[in-house]
Amino acid sequence: MIKTTTQIDLLQYAYNESDLADSDRIQRSIDGDPLVKEAFQEIHQLTSILNDGFLEPSEKSILNILAKA
Amino acid sequence: MAHIHLMDDKDLVNLYQKGDQRAISELVSRYKQRIYSTIYFLVRNRELAEDLFQDTFIKILTSLKNKHYSEQGKFLPWALRIAHNLVIDHFRKDKLMPLQHDSEEFSVFDVLPQKSRNAAEQMIYDEKIAHVRALLDQLPFEQREIVILRHYAGLSFKEISNMLNININTALGRMHYAILKMREMVQKQDINLRE
Numbered sequence: 001m002i003k004t005t006t007q008i009d010l011l012q013y014a015y016n017e018s019d020l021a022d023s024d025r026i027q028r029s030i031d032g033d034p035l036v037k038e039a040f041q042e043i044h045q046l047t048s049i050l051n052d053g054f055l056e057p058s059e060k061s062i063l064n065i066l067a068k069a
Numbered sequence: 070m071a072h073i074h075l076m077d078d079k080d081l082v083n084l085y086q087k088g089d090q091r092a093i094s095e096l097v098s099r100y101k102q103r104i105y106s107t108i109y110f111l112v113r114n115r116e117l118a119e120d121l122f123q124d125t126f127i128k129i130l131t132s133l134k135n136k137h138y139s140e141q142g143k144f145l146p147w148a149l150r151i152a153h154n155l156v157i158d159h160f161r162k163d164k165l166m167p168l169q170h171d172s173e174e175f176s177v178f179d180v181l182p183q184k185s186r187n188a189a190e191q192m193i194y195d196e197k198i199a200h201v202r203a204l205l206d207q208l209p210f211e212q213r214e215i216v217i218l219r220h221y222a223g224l225s226f227k228e229i230s231n232m233l234n235i236n237i238n239t240a241l242g243r244m245h246y247a248i249l250k251m252r253e254m255v256q257k258q259d260i261n262l263r264e
Contacts, residue, residue, distance in 0.1 A: 017225055053201050054102040066094055
């Protein structure tokens, strides 16, 4: 039986949380189905930009913590 | 002994418990962005995020000094659980006094990590981040929480489900709906997320 690739599958794959067998199946689905490919690319684009938004605490906070270490 | 930057978290914890303060400095440096970003995007208030960030590490220091840290767990998920509990405690106390969110004028970019970008690149980057913040702000808390814990905390969906005491499928479902909602907002607002 052929298993359909769901949005949840794509989500886990985008975060490298699929197991090896599922990863292979999902990648083939992405390669073979333009709609799946588009859905995966959209997840990837959103996650990529979110990943770029890390913030830094102030130096003062760091110094306060280290003073109490 | 391995160079401190190359030591794993468990060895750094042991080193700190033996009295070497360089170890805690390394742990702070290693995880400050993940922990601070997680707190900031949950509370959306810079001053409060700074306070909760400090409180998180003070709790961590106390636990390590009292040898309450279990080596079975990983340091980051443990630290994030402390941070998350402090945020939730704050929200509970805050019921009578609504949280003052940062105003539109506040520039989150004051606290962005410095990367080498020219002025034009920085402007594009800033614009993208502003859109992302707008997207996150419009998500219901339960969905926003999952996005933040996955993206900024860097926890796996399994770790998130353990932390929040929810089923992993619930965590994945919330993330899925968050992605759908963000995609819809991107299309509606014609935001260009492509590189």
